[in-house]
Amino acid sequence: MDILTLVGLVLALVALLVGAVLKGAGLSALWSSAAFVIVIIGTLAAIFVQTPMSTFKRALGIVAWVFKPPASGAEALIAQVVEWSGVARKQGLLGLENQIASQDDPFVKRGLQMLVDGSEPDAIRDTLETDMSTTEHADLAAAKVFEGMGIYSPTLGIIGAVLGLIAVMKNLADPSKLGHGIAAAFTATIYGIGAANLVFLPFANKLKGVVAQRTRERELLVAGLIAIAHGENPRNIEAKLQAFLH
Template identity: 70%
Template sequence: MDILSVVGILLAIGALLGGSVLKGAGLSSLWSAAAFVIVIVGTTASIFIHTPPQVFKRALRIVRWTVQPPVADREALVAQLLEWSNVARRQGLLGLEGHVAEQSDPFLKKGLQMLVDGLEPEAIRHMLEIELEGEEHKDLAAAKVFEGMGIYAPTLGIVGAVFGLIAVMKNLADPSKLGHGIAAAFTATIYGIASANLFFLPIAAKLKSVIGRRSGEREMIIEGLIAIAQGENPRNIEAKLAGFLH
């Protein structure tokens, strides 16, 4: 679990609630059904129009990476690749056939199977790089869903504020309603700016970071498998992969 993300989410909520109380606005001022409909429902509608269904579904699947990113032990992965290298040197590439079924990672399993099948190193690299680029492209497109929400929300917050001010202008003859009306108008602005800068944009940035790290791990797997296919010495493979550990 990403503790920083969890703490950040709690601090974001605490900052909004605590700030409202400390400023004397009170917690009740943060709730407005009209602001919620205009900003949150409106942002959701915008992103539905903006995003293809399959991309939106993928975004919902990977949003959990914000607090629970995929865990990969790079040192253990390097050790595994070195073990396969030793097996290949002693028994040949067919000696790795028994390890294919043991792999839970589809990318690693696919690469190892191509190694066992005796494909040329460049063919393995080409196919795995296509797989990596496709996977990375889909994940980045999903991350941009939250980036898009972070763009639309503040603008819709302004729309909500304008609607609120229009309502205030209609009640200029009744001064008792002006203060409450203006306060309600700016609640929509809070919804838009706060949701974008405390949640949507940080989530997008965190997902991009996780995706970049996963791509780095995939690149390490490709380099390791290619080195095994080329029959390189395990020590040379270890030295080559050491750079990915940092």
């Protein structure tokens, strides 16, 4: 669990609630069903129009990484590659065949299988880099779903404020309704800007960071598999892969 994400969301909520009280607006001023419908439902509507179904489903699938990103396993991966290189030097590449079934990651399985099958290093590199690039592109597109929501929600907040002010203008003859009406109008702006800067954009940036980390680890793996295919010494492979940690 990413403790910083939880702390950040709690602090964001505290900042809004305590800030509203300290400013004298009160907690009740932060709730408006009309603002919720205009900003949140409107933002979802806009992102539905923008996003293909497959990308939206992928975004829902990776949003959990914000709270529990995949564990960084670069050091363990280096140790695993060095172990594989030792097996390959002693038993040949076919000695790695028993390792394939124990791997959970399809990317790792594909790389090991190509290594065992005796594929040329360039063929291994091309295949895995294409796979890696495709996955990275799809994950970044999914992360940008939240980025898009962060772009649309402030504008919809302004729309909500304008609609609220229109309602106020219709009640100019009744001064008792003006103050409440204006306050309600600006609640939509708070929803839009708050959701964008405290939720949607941070989510998008956190996911982009996770995607970048996963890509670096896969680049490490590809470099290790190519080194094994070339028959390099395990110690040299380890030294080469250590550079990825920096």
